[in-house]
Amino acid sequence: MGTERKRKVSLFDVVDEPSAKIAKSNGLGLTGMNANSSINKWNGRPYSQRYYDILEKRKTLPVWQQKEEFLQVLRANQTLILVGETGSGKTTQIPQFVLDAVDIETPDKRRKMMIACTQPRRVAAMSVSRRVAEEMDVTIGEEVGYSIRFEDCSSARTVLKYLTDGMLLREAMTDPLLERYKVIILDEAHERTLATDVLFGLLKEVLKNRPDLKLVVMSATLEAEKFQGYFNGAPLMKVPGRLHPVEIFYTQEPERDYLEAAIRTVVQIHMCEPPGDILVFLTGEEEIEDACRKITKEVGNMGDQVGPVKVVPLYSTLPPAMQQKIFEPAPPPVKEGGPPGRKIVVSTNIAETSLTIDGIVYVIDPGFSKQKVYNPRVRVESLLVSPISKASAHQRSGRAGRTQPGKCFRLYTEKSFNNDLQPQTYPEILRSNLANTVLTLKKLGIDDLVHFDFMDPPAPETLMRALEVLNYLGALDDEGNLTKLGEIMSEFPLDPQMSKMLVVSSEFNCSNEILSVAAMLSGTSICFLACFVFLLSQVLGSCPGAISCLILSLSERVFALWLVHNTRCLTVYMHMLVCIDTVKLECVLGCHQQLSCLGSMPLLACTIGFLSKC
Structure with a gap:
C-alpha cells in the first residue's frame, strides 16, 4: 500500500484580545452566567459535581476558544455561516453559546422563545440532545428536548430543542414565521438533504419578515463561496478541529468485494496494530449486521492470541439504547498482562459528521454509501450503493485523528480518489421524488415553484412528475391549487x-x-x-x-x-x-x-x- 501523511491545519486563529474585551463588557463569561453562581439558572437547582467535570472537558474543545468572537459576529449579523471541522464541538457548544447570550424572553415577559438546532438524522438529534442536557445539568425533555418523526420529547419549559430538518419544516406549516424561535441553527448543512435545501429557501423569506430572527448555518465542510453568495454575503467563520495527523493508506489494486476487504482489514489491524478503536464505514443495516457477525467469529477463532473485541453496529433504525453502546469503552484484557481489548464500531455514513466517537484511532473506508436516486420518467425511486465524494472521504479520515495520531485505510486506489470521486456530495433535491416536497410547499402557500429560491433548482421534469402524482391523488386540482384533501394529506x-x-x-x-x-x-x-x-x-x-x-x-x-x-x-x-x-x-x-x-x-x-x- 502507498502511504501519505497529512496533517490538519488550523483554519482560524484564536480569538483576538479586543473581541474578548467586547464580549466581557457585555457580561458574557466563559459559561454564559455569573461565574460565582452555583445555581443553575435554567432549573433553579444547585449544579452537580458532574456539571463541573464536564465543564472542564468542554473548555478543551476548539470551538470554546472562539466563543466570544462567534457571539460578536452573531450580534452584528442576522445570518452567519460557520465551518467547524469534525470534532470541533460545534454541534453541542454553539447552541449553548447562543442560549447563554441571547434574550429569549418575549416582549411581554410571559413566556420564553426557543433556540432550534436541526439535524439531518434522528439518531443525531436524540443523542446530541441528551449530551447537551448533561452538559447543562438539566433534564432531557424539560429545558433541553428533541423532536423527531412520531416522537416529541419536549415541554413548555424547553428552551433548546434539537430536531430533524423535516420536523422544522413541518412546524413551518402551522407557524409560517416560526415565531416560537429566536435563533435557528441549521447543522450539517453540507449534507444537503431535501428538507435542509427547502429550509434554506424558506428561511431566507422568513428572515425578511422577522428582523429579530437570527440564522446560523453550520457545517463540517461546504462550498463556502456558494453558501455566502446564496445567503447574500453572510460572514464566514472557521473553527479548526483536532490537530493530530492522520496517515492515509490506499490499496494498490481495486477490491473485488469491499465488504470482505473491510473485514480482512479489521482483523489485520487487531492482530498487528497498537491499541486503539476501529471505525468501519459500510452502506446499510444488513451489511453492517453481517459484518459484525463475521468479525466476531473471525476474532473468536484466534483464541488468546489477540485481545477481546466489542463489535458495535450503528445505523439510523437501531434502538436508542443500542446506539448508546458506541460510547462504551473497549473491553479489558481477558487476563492480567494479556493483549488489550478493542472496540470496533461498524457504521453507516451517520458517523461521518453527525456523531463523534472518542477513542477511534483506525478508520476503514470502502468508499461507498447508499443514496436515493429517482428516475422521473419511470417514476421509480431506488436506494443505490454509490461512490462517496471527496468531501465525505475527508470527513471519514478525520475521525481517526481526534485523540491521537491515527490511520485511515481507504479500500480503493489513490487514482480512483483523484479521478473518480466527485468533490462534493450531489444534493438530494436533484435525485429525489419531490411529490412530498411539493405538497409541503403548497401547504406553506408557495405556489410559484419554478421561481422558489432553491440553492440548486431541481429539474423541471421532476417537478412536473410531482405535480402529476399529486393531481392524480386528488391533493391538487387541475389548476395546481391545494384541495381540501391535499390539506389533510399534508x-x-x-x-x-x-x-x-x-x-x-x-x-x-x-x-x-x-x-x-x-x-x-x-x-x-x-x-x-x-x-x-x-x-x-x-x-x-x-x-x-x-x-x-x-x-x-x-x-x-x-x-x-x-x-x-x-x-x-x-x-x-x-x-x-x-x-x-x-x-x-x-x-x-x-x-x-x-x-x-x-x-x-x-x-x-x-x-x-x-x-x-x-
Whole structure:
C-alpha cells in the first residue's frame, strides 16, 4: 500500500484580545452566567459535581476558544455561516453559546422563545440532545428536548430543542414565521438533504419578515463561496478541529468485494496494530449486521492470541439504547498482562459528521454509501450503493485523528480518489421524488415553484412528475391549487400515497388494517421484515383461507390462524407482534391523532362485506 501523511491545519486563529474585551463588557463569561453562581439558572437547582467535570472537558474543545468572537459576529449579523471541522464541538457548544447570550424572553415577559438546532438524522438529534442536557445539568425533555418523526420529547419549559430538518419544516406549516424561535441553527448543512435545501429557501423569506430572527448555518465542510453568495454575503467563520495527523493508506489494486476487504482489514489491524478503536464505514443495516457477525467469529477463532473485541453496529433504525453502546469503552484484557481489548464500531455514513466517537484511532473506508436516486420518467425511486465524494472521504479520515495520531485505510486506489470521486456530495433535491416536497410547499402557500429560491433548482421534469402524482391523488386540482384533501394529506409525515390511503380508509371501514399496513411499510427493521416474510410463507402454505385473512388483516389475525397449526414458533410469533405493535404504535400516535383532530375519523375494522371495496 502507498502511504501519505497529512496533517490538519488550523483554519482560524484564536480569538483576538479586543473581541474578548467586547464580549466581557457585555457580561458574557466563559459559561454564559455569573461565574460565582452555583445555581443553575435554567432549573433553579444547585449544579452537580458532574456539571463541573464536564465543564472542564468542554473548555478543551476548539470551538470554546472562539466563543466570544462567534457571539460578536452573531450580534452584528442576522445570518452567519460557520465551518467547524469534525470534532470541533460545534454541534453541542454553539447552541449553548447562543442560549447563554441571547434574550429569549418575549416582549411581554410571559413566556420564553426557543433556540432550534436541526439535524439531518434522528439518531443525531436524540443523542446530541441528551449530551447537551448533561452538559447543562438539566433534564432531557424539560429545558433541553428533541423532536423527531412520531416522537416529541419536549415541554413548555424547553428552551433548546434539537430536531430533524423535516420536523422544522413541518412546524413551518402551522407557524409560517416560526415565531416560537429566536435563533435557528441549521447543522450539517453540507449534507444537503431535501428538507435542509427547502429550509434554506424558506428561511431566507422568513428572515425578511422577522428582523429579530437570527440564522446560523453550520457545517463540517461546504462550498463556502456558494453558501455566502446564496445567503447574500453572510460572514464566514472557521473553527479548526483536532490537530493530530492522520496517515492515509490506499490499496494498490481495486477490491473485488469491499465488504470482505473491510473485514480482512479489521482483523489485520487487531492482530498487528497498537491499541486503539476501529471505525468501519459500510452502506446499510444488513451489511453492517453481517459484518459484525463475521468479525466476531473471525476474532473468536484466534483464541488468546489477540485481545477481546466489542463489535458495535450503528445505523439510523437501531434502538436508542443500542446506539448508546458506541460510547462504551473497549473491553479489558481477558487476563492480567494479556493483549488489550478493542472496540470496533461498524457504521453507516451517520458517523461521518453527525456523531463523534472518542477513542477511534483506525478508520476503514470502502468508499461507498447508499443514496436515493429517482428516475422521473419511470417514476421509480431506488436506494443505490454509490461512490462517496471527496468531501465525505475527508470527513471519514478525520475521525481517526481526534485523540491521537491515527490511520485511515481507504479500500480503493489513490487514482480512483483523484479521478473518480466527485468533490462534493450531489444534493438530494436533484435525485429525489419531490411529490412530498411539493405538497409541503403548497401547504406553506408557495405556489410559484419554478421561481422558489432553491440553492440548486431541481429539474423541471421532476417537478412536473410531482405535480402529476399529486393531481392524480386528488391533493391538487387541475389548476395546481391545494384541495381540501391535499390539506389533510399534508398533515401526515408520510409519503402522499400513504397519506391518501390513510385518509380514505375510513370510507371503506378498514382504517385499523390500513394503519397496520402503513406501520409495516414504515418499519425497516431487518428482523421485522425477515419474521414477516417467514411467517407469511408458512401461512400461505398451511391455511387455505390465508389469502382472505391476509386481506382482512396483515397483523394479528393471519398469524393467530397460522399459530393454531404451528405452535412451535410461538417465540418468533410473539417477537413479530412486538415489532408490529411498536411500529404501529408510532403510526397510531402520529396519524390517528391527526385523523381524529381533522375529522373525527374512528378506527374501523374491515369485514367480509367490504372486501370487494378494499
